[in-house]
Amino acid sequence: MKDKIMMIVFVLILGTILATTLVGVDAFTEPMIAKNEKIKELSTILKTFGIEYTDETIEKVFTDNISTIVYPEMTIYKVSSGEMAFPFEGSGFQGPIIGVAVMADDKKTITAVGIKSQVETPGLGSRITEKQFLDSFIGKQFDPELILVGAGKSSNKTDVDGITGATMSCIALIKVINDDYKIFNSTFKGD
Amino acid sequence: MVTFTEIKKTKSYQTVLDGIWRDHPISSMVLGICSALAVSNTVANAIAMGAGVTFVLLATSLLISGLRNIIPRRVRMITYMIVIASFVIVVDRVLKAYFPEISESIGPYVGLIITNCIIMGRAEAFYSQNNVLHSVLDSVANGFSYTYTLVAIAIVREILGFGTLLGFQVMPDSFPKWVVISMAPGAFFVVSLFIWITRTLAKVESD
Numbered sequence: 001m002k003d004k005i006m007m008i009v010f011v012l013i014l015g016t017i018l019a020t021t022l023v024g025v026d027a028f029t030e031p032m033i034a035k036n037e038k039i040k041e042l043s044t045i046l047k048t049f050g051i052e053y054t055d056e057t058i059e060k061v062f063t064d065n066i067s068t069i070v071y072p073e074m075t076i077y078k079v080s081s082g083e084m085a086f087p088f089e090g091s092g093f094q095g096p097i098i099g100v101a102v103m104a105d106d107k108k109t110i111t112a113v114g115i116k117s118q119v120e121t122p123g124l125g126s127r128i129t130e131k132q133f134l135d136s137f138i139g140k141q142f143d144p145e146l147i148l149v150g151a152g153k154s155s156n157k158t159d160v161d162g163i164t165g166a167t168m169s170c171i172a173l174i175k176v177i178n179d180d181y182k183i184f185n186s187t188f189k190g191d
Numbered sequence: 192m193v194t195f196t197e198i199k200k201t202k203s204y205q206t207v208l209d210g211i212w213r214d215h216p217i218s219s220m221v222l223g224i225c226s227a228l229a230v231s232n233t234v235a236n237a238i239a240m241g242a243g244v245t246f247v248l249l250a251t252s253l254l255i256s257g258l259r260n261i262i263p264r265r266v267r268m269i270t271y272m273i274v275i276a277s278f279v280i281v282v283d284r285v286l287k288a289y290f291p292e293i294s295e296s297i298g299p300y301v302g303l304i305i306t307n308c309i310i311m312g313r314a315e316a317f318y319s320q321n322n323v324l325h326s327v328l329d330s331v332a333n334g335f336s337y338t339y340t341l342v343a344i345a346i347v348r349e350i351l352g353f354g355t356l357l358g359f360q361v362m363p364d365s366f367p368k369w370v371v372i373s374m375a376p377g378a379f380f381v382v383s384l385f386i387w388i389t390r391t392l393a394k395v396e397s398d
Contacts, residue, residue, distance in 0.1 A: 033284070
């Protein structure tokens with residue numbers, strides 16, 4: 001009987017100490033974590049559009065330069081030059097890949113691709129975030145979609161060169177971009 | 192006046208010496224190797240990971256040694272687990288709030304501090320049997336050894352693998368980067384060299 005009471009007392013003490021700590025830390029860090037998330041999201045879009053910013057001015061720069069259009073299917077970002085960006089999100093080889101693609105006026109040609117977050121294998125799949133690879137998307141066209149080919153084999157505007165060693169992640173990324181491009185394209189069919 | 196010879200005999204001194212040299216967690220006990228291999232690719236990651244582990248060790252030592260007389264023996268393991276897990280969540284949240292870039296680059300390994308055998312091992316072997324003062328000394332000593340080892344390994348790996356130190360370029364542009372050193376296999380080479388050197392210096396006899 002004494003054992004059981006001791007056990008209950010112990011669980012109560014430990015539970016109180018740990019719960020207080022966790023609730024306190026959570027309340028303290030929550031606003032900063034939310035702010036970091038927001039900066040991360042805005043900075044991905046600004047970087048992909050190629051707009052300069054600093055962490056302090058980021059929200060102002062964003063609202064000054066980019067208009068956000070919310071459709072039921074998708075949120076689209078537009079700059080005054082007519083370029084538009086659509087966000088993409090989907091399963092990579094290891095976990096979600098989230099990013100944004102900027103389209104030229106014709107809604108067919110890519111002018112930039114940026115990746116916000118990914119959890120691909122470090123050193124292999126994670127190479128999809130390398131500038132050299134992302135830059136290879138510039139000028140590619142959805143006709144009607146992008147096609148992944150082996151490294152150095154692209155022969156026309158729909159072909160994207162893969163990365164040796166990151167094949168699975170490249171396949172996943174192209175699929176995610178193609179899928180969300182379809183939504184982007186159909187969103188504008190009515191306009 | 193207390194002489195150094197007398198200090199040497201105190202339990203506090205012995206505890207600290209055990210922690211930072213004689214029972215070095217990585218080279219002598221070969222604990223915590225998994226994270227030592229994973230996050231020692233850059234110095235910034237190593238410092239963040241070392242600080243995280245040290246904090247969790249310190250908090251765990253305080254709580255476990257403070258409660259050691261009322262922790263029922265039957266549930267002691269699960270108690271350590273819960274305590275460690277809670278403090279790891281604290282570290283994770285603080286990193287996310289104040290150091291988002293580091294948090295992203297060491298990402299899942301912060302959560303894996305829970306399974307770091309150094310903390311579990313010290314909790315079972317030391318904090319559950321010693322008073323708060325000695326436990327805290329032990330945790331600081333062990334955390335310090337873990338950190339300096341990680342940083343030492345990371346200095347070698349960052350210079351050879353990226354040509355930088357804490358993000359600053361230290362090698363000439365013509366320096367060919369040893370990519371393999373910044374990946375997992377490179378960690379094995381450097382960690383084993385470290386263990387070889389320190390064990391030779393400490394004259395540890397193999398069993």
